[in-house]
Amino acid sequence: MQSIDRYMARLIALPLFSTLIIAAMLLILDRMLRLFDFVATQGGPVSVVWRMLANLLPEYLGLGIPIGLMLGILLAFRRLATTSELDVLRGVGMSYGRLLRVPFMYALVLAAVNLAIVGYVQPKARYFYEGLRFELRTGALGASIKVGEFTHFGDKMTLRIEESEDKGRRLSGIFVHQQMSPTKWVSVTAQSGEFLATDDPNTIIFRLVRGTLVHTDPKFSAPRVLTFTSHDLPIPLPRTESFRDRGGRNVEWTLPELARLGKDGDTQTLRDQSRAEFHFRLVEVASMFLLPFLALALGVPPKRSTSALGVFLSIVLVVTYHKVNQYATDFGELGRVDPLIALWVPFALFAALTGWLYYQIAYVPGGQPIGGLERFFSRAAKLVTGRFKRRREAVA
Numbered sequence: 001m002q003s004i005d006r007y008m009a010r011l012i013a014l015p016l017f018s019t020l021i022i023a024a025m026l027l028i029l030d031r032m033l034r035l036f037d038f039v040a041t042q043g044g045p046v047s048v049v050w051r052m053l054a055n056l057l058p059e060y061l062g063l064g065i066p067i068g069l070m071l072g073i074l075l076a077f078r079r080l081a082t083t084s085e086l087d088v089l090r091g092v093g094m095s096y097g098r099l100l101r102v103p104f105m106y107a108l109v110l111a112a113v114n115l116a117i118v119g120y121v122q123p124k125a126r127y128f129y130e131g132l133r134f135e136l137r138t139g140a141l142g143a144s145i146k147v148g149e150f151t152h153f154g155d156k157m158t159l160r161i162e163e164s165e166d167k168g169r170r171l172s173g174i175f176v177h178q179q180m181s182p183t184k185w186v187s188v189t190a191q192s193g194e195f196l197a198t199d200d201p202n203t204i205i206f207r208l209v210r211g212t213l214v215h216t217d218p219k220f221s222a223p224r225v226l227t228f229t230s231h232d233l234p235i236p237l238p239r240t241e242s243f244r245d246r247g248g249r250n251v252e253w254t255l256p257e258l259a260r261l262g263k264d265g266d267t268q269t270l271r272d273q274s275r276a277e278f279h280f281r282l283v284e285v286a287s288m289f290l291l292p293f294l295a296l297a298l299g300v301p302p303k304r305s306t307s308a309l310g311v312f313l314s315i316v317l318v319v320t321y322h323k324v325n326q327y328a329t330d331f332g333e334l335g336r337v338d339p340l341i342a343l344w345v346p347f348a349l350f351a352a353l354t355g356w357l358y359y360q361i362a363y364v365p366g367g368q369p370i371g372g373l374e375r376f377f378s379r380a381a382k383l384v385t386g387r388f389k390r391r392r393e394a395v396a
Helices: 002-042 047-082 085-091 101-138 255-264 268-289 291-299 309-334 339-363 371-395
Strands: 150-153 157-165 170-181 184-197 203-216 224-236
Touching: 002 047, 002 101, 047 085, 047 101, 047 268, 047 291, 047 309, 101 255, 101 268, 101 291, 170 203, 184 224, 255 268, 268 291, 268 309, 268 339, 291 309, 291 339, 309 339
Parallel strands: none
Antiparallel strands: 150 157, 157 170, 170 184, 184 203, 203 224
16 A cells, blocks of 8 residues: 555656646746846846745745646546556555545645745745835835936936946946036036945945036036046935835735734724735635545546546636635725635635535546536537538638
8 A cells, every 4th residue: 555655646746846846937937027127127236136036936836836736636646547547446445535645645745835835934025025126116226327328316416327347347428417406506527437435325436537517506606617637526325215114015914913913903904904814825725625636536537538628627726716715805805795704605615616526526436527528528629620621611
């Protein structure tokens, strides 16, 4: 029996982890393009993209782990069924319940991992992600000066650089305009320059070489013009606000914090939102214990059939159930329905559907949950191909 368990573990492991990695990579690639565009627009360093993606990974794993578990178990049973190994195992007296022992071990371990992710890791990672977005917008990450464009330092200083060499160490074609008051300003043009640090972290020195300075003031009868060989221009850096505390959104609270806020929140709205998010995370983890039953029911095709309809249906059911939970969470946050009812009633319906599918294949003689659907799609495909064939013959 232990050899069969090891065999089942190997069959499940490869598609499970392959699906998990592929799903995470696809989601990351989709977000990566948007993050590169966002970071480039804000003028931030490219390295921050990888930090933002790392903080989004727990969120993707929250959905990727259930899908990986489902496909891993489903494809394992599908292989056993299509190679007639399942018939042999059933013939020697192994029940479907016994065959589900290893899948439930996977489900238990991955459910614990997913609970740790959605309950503790994902909320803090989401907060760090929002913090990086804030720092990009405020320039706290060191927004770069774009060559050939006007860069604003606060509301009173504008800078333009024509050329940048040696990774920004040598600048040329410089224009600086500093507005000190509505009637008082300084404009400087210079052939080259460089930035120098000072003891004051809120001020840097821009050393300009070979240029002209124009200074206007109501006290002057005419603007003063100065030609210089070297001139140090202090540039005050804009003061950035500190990022908000964690918890600006419900997704940033951990499970114990959500439980506390759902009971002792200051307002009814906060309590409803916290309870809805709390039950959403618990329902998502609890549903993983239904996936072995669902994977078995959809993974075993009818006799003499190699259709992959069960694989397609499994993904549709898992994703649809996830979206239903999100919609129910929104209703619970609005206070229209108690979050306990809004989220656990769909779970009960999903569990009933899963139980019926498993009962059909495990206890009904000759039962095949997706047999009727396969026959329907087969007839529909023949009907469609027949019409196309008749049209081609008519045209010919």
